[in-house]
Amino acid sequence: MLGLQYFSFSDVWSPVLMSFMLLITAGYFLIVGPLSERFPHSEPTSAGRKVMFVAGMFLMHLAQGGPVNLLGHTMFSFHMLSMALSYIVAPPLLMLGIPPWIWRSFVRFFERTPLKKLKFMVHPVVSAVLFNGLFSIYHLPVVHDYVMLNFGVHRLYYLVLFIAAVLMWWTFVSPIPERATPQGLKKLGFIYLNMVLLTPACGLIIFASEPLYATYSDPNIWAQAMGYCVPGGDPAALLSQFGGPEFFGFLETRVDQQVGGILMKFIQELIFASMLAYVFFQWYRQENKEDAEDELIADVPPHELNQA
Template sequence: MLGLEYFKFEDVWSPVFLAFMLLVTAGYFVLIGPAGGKWAAEERVPAGRKLLFVAGMAMLYLAQGGPVELLGHMMFSFHMLSMALSYLVAPPLLMLGIPPWVWRKVASFLAGSPLRHLRFWVKPVVAAVVFNGLFSFYHIPAVHDYVMLHFGVHRLYYIVLFAASVLLWWTLVNPLPERPGAQGLKKMGFIFLNMVLLTPACGLIIFAKEPLYATYSDPNVWARAMGYCVSGNPEMLLSQFGGPQFFGFLEPGIDQQVGGILMKFIQEFIFASMLAYVFYQWYKQENRGGDDEELAAQLAEAPERSGVGELAEAPGPSGDFGVPKSS
């Protein structure tokens, strides 16, 4: 399917990376279980939280080591799907799957280490600018092709981009409920800022009149890039398939547009859903505050309505207000 049948099992499923991801997942269950000690005993991790973590690991594996990663070297639309899964879907799932007591331990460790000086990067506006800036810079054609052709730079850039996405999602997810974070209008403004910042890069890709990336249009560049994710000689790929067009069911220009639209659609769907949720929570909180004030006013007026005030001010039998008149 989609040309995957032409490649070996290890090329499609990356067994080494799969083993690493399974090892990390097993470590997670050990950490929240026997190795967690009194913290794990006091704060039981519900099944839903565990499911979120496993789902996040599955998304990250598919995007960076599974079939989506390989297809991302042959079609730009799958490359953008891989980016969306890696940085918009997997991070919040993983962060929500990790229990708060683990985050408290991490925060306590960071507070006592030299890394505490990097707290500046967690500020909402800084995190948004850094992540979207790195993402947009990566998709400059010359930068993208260079990164795809240099394996070490490729891995390093992806790790940095993943760390930047975690800093971005920290404001949105807030894994430490006891710590104050952006709420209400500020949080909605932060979401809207991210939706805007990614638009120029996606617009450049969607409205380009010709293919921008040699990785998906030049057979020689494509073969060199494929050499980092499949076994065998890249020259054999050229002789056997001729180029990435062998696998693509779309023309390179259309495939590029589909990739840009797909990335923007996934981002808009996720952030618009969050925007609606945050607005609903903010609206409920504002209305609840108004209801509390109205209830307090009603309670303050209750004695007067019950007639207590009238009895206190009623005149007595010997004169006004119960005071005897002098003769």
């Protein structure tokens, strides 16, 4: 059980956050269901979109308020799994789960506010650099340990990172079909750019010759950070009961750190490589279709074209 048996249901599942997530999900079903008629330009929402939204919400809670979140405070590998679920897997599911007519309403509202000046942040290169830069900075040891030891900064940083992830995914998900997003080779290039930008941070973690993060190697700092994760957690009591993070880990600290870096890079590579293949074949099919249409037109006698 990886030590979960030592914690209460409240510690493992964070009922307050769970209630908040359930409220958002209930609001979603009301808006796309009975209340949709009150919104102009609303359209029926498919079952597939609803399933993707629920899956995204479940994974977000699992990573930020469920067992993966708790285990992420005891083992670095689970921390990286939490990051991957929160920013690589869940955002596109949530974005695809929200129907285009809701996104159109949101964008129209956004464009009437001063925030429209930040529109440039949706540009594929800007959003890629922003997200991967924030992710990489966060995993600098001094930054990571500071964020983990300051609850307010921790929540704010994670919120900003989630927004940056949504901006990054906007190019690939295209939640509003009629809004132009890069296609073909350009889209392939932006996918590859994201794959490359995350490599230095993962490389630093994977090839480090010693443990980088005091949160997972110093019992006192671990107990302080763990105190924020467990409701009412007393660092002294946690330290007395468990002694430190090594109580839970079945891997040596440096190995656990390496596994975390590999896990994050593997999940990112798997998802983005799948996207590369999908976009490439879509582009290849479109190019062949256009070539076939050109050949068909070329075979039609000129007098028939004139008659048409």
